[in-house]
Amino acid sequence: MSSASTSSAAAVAHTCGLGKQQRRRLAAFDFDHTIVSQNTDTVVRDLLPSHLIGSSALTDLMENDCWTQYMSEVFRLLHVQQVTESRIRDVIRCIPEVPGFVRLIKHLHKKLNFDLIIISDSNSIFIDEWLRAHNLLDCFTGIFTNPAEFSPTGQLLVRPHHQQTDCKLSASNLCKGRVLEHFVIEQDLRYNIRYDHVFYVGDGNNDICPVLRQRACDFACARQGFAMEKHLIKNHNKLRLRANLLIWRSGFELLDQMCMLPQLQGPPIGSQSMCLDVNCKAEIGRRASAVAGPADRQQ
Ligand SMILES: [Mg+2]
Ligand SMILES: [Zn+2]
Structure with missing residues (x-):
């Protein structure tokens, strides 16, 4: 999916909401070792x-x-x-998914009506190829990565997503925090879409920057045992993470945790129509009393 087709698709998708504010939810995903099980x-x-x-x-x-x-x-x-x-x-x-991520993505997109984006330091050819092969391409509103193409002679050419020196937490070719902030602002300015909750799902050190910019109503979702989780826990006091921290081992487990959140019970404030999956509602009902920890710190 090119960035041009992505933005035109988003334009079409949101035309019906122009002029009236929409309250929605966003999940932003890293790709390598988050959606796919390898780099x-x-x-x-x-x-x-x-x-x-x-x-x-x-x-x-x-x-x-x-x-x-x-x-x-x-x-x-x-x-x-x-x-x-x-x-x-x-x-x-042929790279396998991280278990449960195909299901998680489809569920968030189709059943919970999330907007989904990918922010990755891989490249557009690899991400497009994998998502297409797994029938997931249409689930994403935007894919932000290093643009790539095959030359006429078959050499893969890749360019930096951007050039930056402001953020010391991020590589010069991609500051994921900046990308996430720009996306959220652009959705507001262009389509009048506000996100009540933003989930950022990742595993690596380059996923630290975006979650440090998140609000108290957002969720930093870190893969257990990987660099992002270790860094966030080790430097917990110093980093002053405002977002709620969710630790996950698989897409199945992350979906379970999300379905238990009181914040995802019912439609976003002010939204016109949003269908909450029946199974998810039942899950919330069953486990509501067991919810503790991150959700309780919600402001
Ligand atoms: Mg990663
Ligand atoms: Zn950054």
Whole structure:
């Protein structure tokens, strides 16, 4: 999905709400190790012979602050090695989901009426390929990542999503916090959409920046045992995270936790019509009394 088609799709989807404020919910997802169970870039890089992966020319670039420069060189070497576009697309499609994420995404989109976006340091070709293969592309309002394309000779070309030096928590080619903030502001200004709750779902160190910008009514959803969770817990006092912290091990578990939240019981304030899934309602009813912890800190 190109950014142009994404924004035009969003425009069509929201035309009916113009002039009247809509209150909605947003879930923003990282991609690698959050939706898919591996790192798309390293899966493709590993199609290279190991002596090239370990070469100093490549490892020196890895030290660099800009990940897309490293991957550009990987893609150049793959082209030299005559690794084809179809081979690259094949390995991407075959990466398994993190258990439960296909279901989580479909449920949030179809049953709970969430807006969904992806903010990832992978690239548009990989994300598009995987989502299309899993019938998920239509679930997303926007995909914010490094733009990529295959050249006429079959070399994958990738460019930085943006260039930034303001945020020290983020790489120069992608500040996920800035992307998330811009998306929320743009939805308000262009389509009169306000998000009562924003969920940010991730696993890595580059997912710290966006959750530190979240509000007290939002949810930082960190994968258990991964860098994001470890960093947030270790530096809990210093970071002053305002958002509620949800720790998850699978998409199934995260969906269960979300369904238990009192904040997701019923439609967003001021929304005209929103169908809450019957199963989800039942789940809330069954477990409401057991809810404790993050939800209780809600303001
Ligand atoms: Mg990740
Ligand atoms: Zn940042």
